[in-house]
Amino acid sequence: MTIATPQGFGTQTHERLPLPPAEHMSDAQRTVTEALIAGPRKGVKGPFVPLMHSPVLLERLAGVGEYLRFNAVLPRHVNEFATLVVARELSNQFEWAVHYPLAIQAGVPEALLEELATGARPRSMPDDEADAWAFATELLRRHSVSEPTYAAAIRRWGEQGVVELGALVGYFACVCWIMNIARTPVRSEVAALPGFPA
Incomplete structure (x- = not known):
């Protein structure tokens, strides 16, 4: 099975927005990191890696995603x-x-x-x-x-x-x-x- 277009498109694969090193994280980044680890996702992965560069947006999107995944009315x-x-x-x-x-x-x-x-x-x-x-x-x-x-x-x-x-x-x-x-x-x-x- 294949997906026609690779993630990120094109031949370049280097990560553009990696997770900031722990020693360089702001207080807001540390707070959302702790919340993700303690919550149902159990870590910082996937979209929350680049979203770490906007911790308030990360927190709000994480809440929306958590509701839609775990509490929505859809089967x-x-x-x-x-x-x-x-x-x-x-x-x-x-x-x-x-x-x-x-x-x-x-x-x-x-x-x-x-x-x-x-x-x-x-x-x-x-x-x-x-x-x-x-x-x-x-x-x-x-x-x-x-x-x-x-x-x-x-x-x-x-x-x-x-x-x-x-x-x-x-x-x-x-x-x-x-x-x-x-x-x-x-x-x-x-x-x-x-x-x-x-």
């Missing part, structure tokens, strides 16, 4: 699948590698994810994942959703679910873009997970 398998749609659409290897096994644990069929990894619309999706795919893909490509896609999402998840699905797509687009800009590397232990598009 977990839909949440993880929509996250992978965003990661694939934006060619972000870190989020793909992290959320691929989480999606499988949540019940998304691996064969479906293998098709998604190629950039194609998966052929055999359950109805709720098909609705999530249409919603996320239209939002990312057309910057809105059609009436049929909106109506299907409202029927399935209600108004709160539609708002939270839109926010989920936006949140993961935001952190994927930041990592793509920063060329944040995928950690080797994440890259080794099954299904990682090499």
